[in-house]
Amino acid sequence: MKFSKRLLTVLAVSILSSLASLPLQATALSTLIPGGVITDGPITYSDFTFTRTCQPALTGLCAPLDASGLDVSLIAGGIQIAGGISVTSPTGTLVVGDFLIGFTYTGPSPVTDVGLAFNGSTQGNGSFAQVVESIIVNQTVEAQLEVNAPLGPWSTTLHLDDPLKSFDVIKDIQLGAFESNGFLALSTISFVHQYYFAPTIDPRCVGDQCPDVPEPSTFALIGLGLVGAGVFRLARHNDSVGR
Numbered sequence: 001m002k003f004s005k006r007l008l009t010v011l012a013v014s015i016l017s018s019l020a021s022l023p024l025q026a027t028a029l030s031t032l033i034p035g036g037v038i039t040d041g042p043i044t045y046s047d048f049t050f051t052r053t054c055q056p057a058l059t060g061l062c063a064p065l066d067a068s069g070l071d072v073s074l075i076a077g078g079i080q081i082a083g084g085i086s087v088t089s090p091t092g093t094l095v096v097g098d099f100l101i102g103f104t105y106t107g108p109s110p111v112t113d114v115g116l117a118f119n120g121s122t123q124g125n126g127s128f129a130q131v132v133e134s135i136i137v138n139q140t141v142e143a144q145l146e147v148n149a150p151l152g153p154w155s156t157t158l159h160l161d162d163p164l165k166s167f168d169v170i171k172d173i174q175l176g177a178f179e180s181n182g183f184l185a186l187s188t189i190s191f192v193h194q195y196y197f198a199p200t201i202d203p204r205c206v207g208d209q210c211p212d213v214p215e216p217s218t219f220a221l222i223g224l225g226l227v228g229a230g231v232f233r234l235a236r237h238n239d240s241v242g243r
Contacts, residue, residue, distance in 0.1 A: 006240045026034055026071035026082070030103070040074045041207050042108045043196075047168075048072070049102040057098070060095025060177065061088040070101075078115070078195040079103075085189040087175040092182035094126065099173040107198065110163030115195035116156055120149030124185025125179030135160070136168040149187075157195075169194070183237055 027038065032048040039045075050070070054062030063086045065071060070083035087097040105111070120129030135143040145158050171192065179185035204210055239243065 018071045026073045028068055029070040029072050029081070030067040032072060032103075038072060038074060038079070040079075041205075043201075044106045045072075045079055045103050046106070047102070047104040049100070051097045051100045052129065055096050056093065059089070059091055059093045060097075061090075062086070062095070062097035062175075070172075075193060076204050076206050076211070077197070077201070078193060080191055080193050081171070082191040085173060085175065087177045087187045089124070089177035089179070089185045092179060092185075094176060094178040095185075096174065096187070097187075098172075098178045101171040101173065102169060104166070104168050105196070106166045107196070107201070109200040110165050110199040111167075111196045111198050112144065112163045113157055113159050113197040114143070115158075115193075115197070116145040116147055117193040117195075118147050118154060118189055119191055120147065120150075120154065120175075120187070120189045122150050122177075122187045123181075124177055124179035124183070124187075126176070127185050127187045128176045129189050130174055131189070132172040132174070134170045134172070134193070136164075136170060137164060142167065144230075157197075163198075182224070208214060 006106075008073065027036070029048060029050055032038070034048070035046075037044055037046045038047055050067040052064075052066065054060060063084055070085070072231055073080045079124065081101060085097075085099060087095050089095040114135065116133050118129075118131050120131075122129055130146060130148045133145040134141050142162070142164070143158055145156050146217055147154055147156055165206060171194075173189065173192065175187040175189065177185040177187045231233070
């Protein structure tokens, strides 16, 4: 089943609007390494990994220092990685931070589409923030998604040629801070969202909790009600004109 871009957009809006009504139970990434598991009903996220590099380490500042500075949470339709991911250059030197986060996705229904979103922000004419997401099966990259700041996009979706029930995910989170005039430069990301779309998965739900969203029949009744109200107002208008 292939999701259209319009449907994915509608689903993304629905997901974002439902986040406030669904609880986020954050788990420190450090507690998930090496054998922690997060479950979302029949879906599991497991085998978490984390590595961090910062260059040059002496002149810049890269955060977090380790996996304890990041949290992992379930969100509607996927998973969230959150924390103060940042790179700062106070001296006009290019500082680059690279954070690799990996995990394994396993679910009962083949995933047909994946989505990626973040809130990257930059200060400095040479600063950047990006996340490159790799979907890996048997050590082979099957698909890649990318989000960027300041140029964008900040969110993207990708249809998988071959639906997958299980695959490895590598998030390459890279930030650079640079200002050619020598002023303070920085690059930040506070959350990265990952969404999964499958025919039998409701992307609005977290576990067994789903937001209250009207059924299609309810929308139809609302539409008929609006039409009826319009007809009634038109009749009243015509009646008053006739007088």
